[in-house]
Each structure stands twice: as structure tokens, then as C-alpha cells.
Amino acid sequence: MERPRIRDYFQQDLSQNETITPKQRAILQASLDLFAEKGFDQTSTSDIAQRAGVAEGTVYRRYKTKVALRDAILAPITAHIVPILASDFSEDKLRQRYPSLQAFVTAIFTDRVAFAKANMKELKVIFEMAAFDTERREQILSQIAPKMVKQMGSVINQLKADHLIVDWPNDLILQSLLSQLFGYLARLMLELPGTEIEREQAYLITVMTKILTPGEHDQITGQ
Amino acid sequence: MERPRIRDYFQQDLSQNETITPKQRAILQASLDLFAEKGFDQTSTSDIAQRAGVAEGTVYRRYKTKVALRDAILAPITAHIVPILASDFSEDKLRQRYPSLQAFVTAIFTDRVAFAKANMKELKVIFEMAAFDTERREQILSQIAPKMVKQMGSVINQLKADHLIVDWPNDLILQSLLSQLFGYLARLMLELPGTEIEREQAYLITVMTKILTPGEHDQITGQ
DNA sequence: TCAAAGTGAGTGTATACTCACTCACTTAAT
DNA sequence: ATTAAGTGAGTGAGTATACACTCACTTTGA
Known part of the structure; x- marks a missing residue:
């Protein structure tokens, strides 16, 4: 295991252009968790908002659609x-x-x-x-x-x-x-x-x- | 390949109790095809009805829910x-x-x-x-x-x-x-x-x- | 004070499911 | 033989709901 690990690639990729707020990070994390747990279709955007502890509108502030959110992940x-x-x-x-x-x-x-x-x-x-x-x-x-x-x-x-x-x-x-x-x-x-x-x-x-x-x-x- | 193949298991299983009509068979076939092609969630019951050439109500005559239909398959x-x-x-x-x-x-x-x-x-x-x-x-x-x-x-x-x-x-x-x-x-x-x-x-x-x-x-x- | 981030009630639509009805067909009575 | 009654598969317009997405407004922080 001498060679470099992959970590924090969200940070790495996204912060080049713009800063990522804690809430947006929470949204990405919640989406990832839920998509992996239940599958993409079985996860609603209100599920994501709830898990991330934000309002549903916040989910759509940065990502225009649910698919765009998945692609961002x-x-x-x-x-x-x-x-x-x-x-x-x-x-x-x-x-x-x-x-x-x-x-x-x-x-x-x-x-x-x-x-x-x-x-x-x-x-x-x-x-x-x-x-x-x-x-x-x-x-x-x-x-x-x-x-x-x-x-x-x-x-x-x-x-x-x-x-x-x-x-x-x-x-x-x-x-x-x-x-x-x-x-x-x-x-x-x-x-x-x-x-x-x-x-x-x-x-x-x-x-x-x-x-x-x-x-x-x-x-x-x-x- | 000497040993018996599995075929017509729908017929085999279902016709023990009751006869299966051509339309119901078409519904099962259409569901199976669509579920395999697009996935369960991406397939709507109206998709199924259309592919099977029946009315949507017919889909629900035998199978009470979409999940029950999948389970029947x-x-x-x-x-x-x-x-x-x-x-x-x-x-x-x-x-x-x-x-x-x-x-x-x-x-x-x-x-x-x-x-x-x-x-x-x-x-x-x-x-x-x-x-x-x-x-x-x-x-x-x-x-x-x-x-x-x-x-x-x-x-x-x-x-x-x-x-x-x-x-x-x-x-x-x-x-x-x-x-x-x-x-x-x-x-x-x-x-x-x-x-x-x-x-x-x-x-x-x-x-x-x-x-x-x-x-x-x-x-x-x-x- | 202003711009960006966040909010949540609201909207339109897709979709699972219902139900009153049709009609081809079988059974039964005269 | 004819007709009336009964049956149940099939229908499709209709309903309730869940969901993706919007927007006018509020909060935050520099």
C-alpha cells in the first residue's frame, strides 16, 4: 500500500472553480449514501433533503436536476x-x-x-x-x-x-x-x-x- | 445437454390452478421484456399495457399491484x-x-x-x-x-x-x-x-x- | 448593504391503481 | 330451438398521490 490513496476527490475537483458549502457537501454525501442504499429511482429528492438536513430547494440551487446531481457524484x-x-x-x-x-x-x-x-x-x-x-x-x-x-x-x-x-x-x-x-x-x-x-x-x-x-x-x- | 431443459414454466406453474388467457400471457411476457430492458422502476404499467396490446385495467385484473406482477414472473x-x-x-x-x-x-x-x-x-x-x-x-x-x-x-x-x-x-x-x-x-x-x-x-x-x-x-x- | 445561500409552500405531471360498464359467451329454463 | 339470466375477462376514463422541480421570499455573512 505504498502508493497514494484516492480521497477527498469531491473537494479536490470542485474547489478548483468554486468553494463548496457545508450544506452542498452534505447534499452530495446524502445523495451518494441514499443512491447506494436504495438505488437512484427509489430515492426521492425530499429524501435527500431530509437526510442532508436542508430544504428541498437547496438541493436544486446548484444542481438543476436529479440526474445532474447523480452525474456530479x-x-x-x-x-x-x-x-x-x-x-x-x-x-x-x-x-x-x-x-x-x-x-x-x-x-x-x-x-x-x-x-x-x-x-x-x-x-x-x-x-x-x-x-x-x-x-x-x-x-x-x-x-x-x-x-x-x-x-x-x-x-x-x-x-x-x-x-x-x-x-x-x-x-x-x-x-x-x-x-x-x-x-x-x-x-x-x-x-x-x-x-x-x-x-x-x-x-x-x-x-x-x-x-x-x-x-x-x-x-x-x-x- | 442430455438432461431436461426448463421451458414453459409459466404454463406449467399457472395452469395447475387456472387457465391463463392469451392476454394475461401477453402481459407477463411484456412485463418480463420491459423489466429486463429498462428496469422495474423505469417501466410504467401503461408501458406494459401498450406493449402487451391490452388496456391498463387488464393488467390489474389478475395482479393486484405492479410488485405482485413482478413476483408472479x-x-x-x-x-x-x-x-x-x-x-x-x-x-x-x-x-x-x-x-x-x-x-x-x-x-x-x-x-x-x-x-x-x-x-x-x-x-x-x-x-x-x-x-x-x-x-x-x-x-x-x-x-x-x-x-x-x-x-x-x-x-x-x-x-x-x-x-x-x-x-x-x-x-x-x-x-x-x-x-x-x-x-x-x-x-x-x-x-x-x-x-x-x-x-x-x-x-x-x-x-x-x-x-x-x-x-x-x-x-x-x-x- | 448587498449578493449569495437557503427556504418551503406551491405547481404540474407522471403514474399506480380503481371502478362502473361492455360484451362475448355459457348455462338453464321453457 | 329460443330466449332469458348469468359470468367474468376486458376496458379506459377517472382518481389520488408522489414526485421532480420552481419561485418569491428570508437569512446570512462579508
Whole structure:
């Protein structure tokens, strides 16, 4: 956990242009909490006002619509996702080869899991939106997916050249890793019973390493 | 794919007590389609009536509320989930040992993937509900999880005794398998670009088998 | 004193749900 | 065979309510 954490991104993003009042901050926090708890549609603007301890009109002072309010919450997150995805893959990192698979997997996922944990609620709201807003899903994906495939792709190719990683198509490799990652995050988000965070995070790296280790079972067989 | 498919469960379930009219069937179908397309809250009862080609009053003839309508759609699915989960683990199957990991993995997931594919829309509606309705989530989970853990647990223990499977706690094994399965299903449901069904299903079995194969990397290491 | 922040009663609209009514069809009586 | 009575699925205009959003006014703080 040596690398910088993401925090206070509201402050960070918003205070560049204008100051944010305590009440406006309370509104953002209440909205985020409620959207994550009950879902966007199930949250009324009067719910938000009540939770934030302000009048309903105050909610509309800065944000013209409820959707604009949601977007104000999600904007900083989506803006931060790309740098996070690209971290660890700056040019010098790329030039340095990873000595082992375990080092690679650990390096890659420590940041991303930390980021996800620090922004659980926002991610939950993003997922809700992505599930039924087809356009936005494609928009967000088109921003992120190519960058991710490209960045990870070059590292994977390096590892392939060194025979440190299984020789599967890169997209399949990514899919299996992301499945494990999202599965872990889903358990955290839904607070499924019996989720022991520390143990599972260690296990996550073990499983991913195992998937990627070259071996005899690597031929993709159908039935 | 030798074992029976799930189809026409509406007919099957409803016609025991009473006949279902063509219009009522159209209403169920339209609701299911719309709930899966746009989400429950984003679908109005007049949307449903329009899509089904009936008057709005007709929607309320059989189902007293919109929620009751959704439940009428989900009831047969949830009723069928448990048998599907338990299939392949009837007593004689349990007594017979699986000759190889691949056989085990293939046997387990063929049915379940087929079931999921045949009921994509219903699953999507269930997931939407589970995401924000904490009570229902726990209710459904409490019905399913223990059965699944028990059934799969005994088979895993057998495989462990034969040293055919990695020696990890059963819950961790299940989690990694379910992550892969749900990741695959999510890609299907969200129609993520570049999802080639056949190739990925074959790959799914390969990855799962690889995860479970005993080997040198099996110690769960943290950082 | 002024500008910005905050207020909350008020408004228009969307939507879940109701109900008095229609009408095609079945049953029963003559 | 004919007709009267009964049945219930279907209808759609109507209702009550909840909700997103507005605006004339008040409070705050520099």
C-alpha cells in the first residue's frame, strides 16, 4: 500500500472553480449514501433533503436536476478511473520487466482493489446505471476498455515473451482476472455473509496467479 | 445437454390452478421484456399495457399491484433454481466418484449455464431486485446458499479425499468458481462487445479446471 | 448593504391503481 | 330451438398521490 490513496476527490475537483458549502457537501454525501442504499429511482429528492438536513430547494440551487446531481457524484470517479487503470504502467514501469507472475499480479491489483474499496458507494451507483442505461454503459466502456486492453496487453505480451504467463489470448486472460476481481468486489458491495476481507484478498492474488501460471492444462478444450 | 431443459414454466406453474388467457400471457411476457430492458422502476404499467396490446385495467385484473406482477414472473424461476442447483447431486450421483476434475467441472456447469441462458431475462430482474432489496436478497440467499454449499461440499470433499482437487477451504473454492460463472453470465447479459459464446464457454471450463487442479502454488499467501 | 445561500409552500405531471360498464359467451329454463 | 339470466375477462376514463422541480421570499455573512 505504498502508493497514494484516492480521497477527498469531491473537494479536490470542485474547489478548483468554486468553494463548496457545508450544506452542498452534505447534499452530495446524502445523495451518494441514499443512491447506494436504495438505488437512484427509489430515492426521492425530499429524501435527500431530509437526510442532508436542508430544504428541498437547496438541493436544486446548484444542481438543476436529479440526474445532474447523480452525474456530479460520478464525474470525479470516472475521471479518476482512467489514471488508476493506467497507474503502474507508466513508461519506466513498462520497461522494467516483472520478475515473477506473483509480482505482476500483486502490483496490478493492490491499487485497483484499494481504489474500489475507497469508492464502493460510487461504484455501486455506476453499476446500477450501467445495468440499464445502455448508452452510458457503452460510453463509459469505450473510454476505459481500450486503455485497459492496451496497457495490460503490453505487460502481458512481455510476460508471454518471458514464458512467465499462460499462452492464451489477452482478452480471455483479462476476462478471467476481471471475473475474480468483480466477484470479490460484489461480495464486498452486497455484504454477503461470511466475507472475510483480509483472507479473501490474499486468496484473490493466489487464484489469479494460479490461473496465469503456464502449465499442462492450458489447451482450451470444449466439450 | 442430455438432461431436461426448463421451458414453459409459466404454463406449467399457472395452469395447475387456472387457465391463463392469451392476454394475461401477453402481459407477463411484456412485463418480463420491459423489466429486463429498462428496469422495474423505469417501466410504467401503461408501458406494459401498450406493449402487451391490452388496456391498463387488464393488467390489474389478475395482479393486484405492479410488485405482485413482478413476483408472479419471478416465483417460477426461484422455485426452479433449487432443483437445478441440486441436480447432478442426487444420491447415486453422489456415490459415484468423479474420475477427473474436468469431468466434475463439466458436469456441474453444463446444466447451470444452460439454465441461465434459457432464463436470462428473469435472472436480470432477480439481480436488479437483489442489488437494492436487502431483505429479499437475504431471503433468496438463505434458501439457496446452504443447499449449494452442502451439495457441492460433499462432492468437493470426495475429490479432496482422492487428491484430485486443491486443498483450499470449500467456501473459497466455491467463490472462485462462482466468480468465473457470474463473470461469464454478466458478459452475456450486458451484451458486452466481443463476447463469443462458444469459445468462452469452453474457456470457462478450462479456467475452472486449472484453478482447482492441485499444484505447487496452492498456499494462500498474503502480502 | 448587498449578493449569495437557503427556504418551503406551491405547481404540474407522471403514474399506480380503481371502478362502473361492455360484451362475448355459457348455462338453464321453457 | 329460443330466449332469458348469468359470468367474468376486458376496458379506459377517472382518481389520488408522489414526485421532480420552481419561485418569491428570508437569512446570512462579508
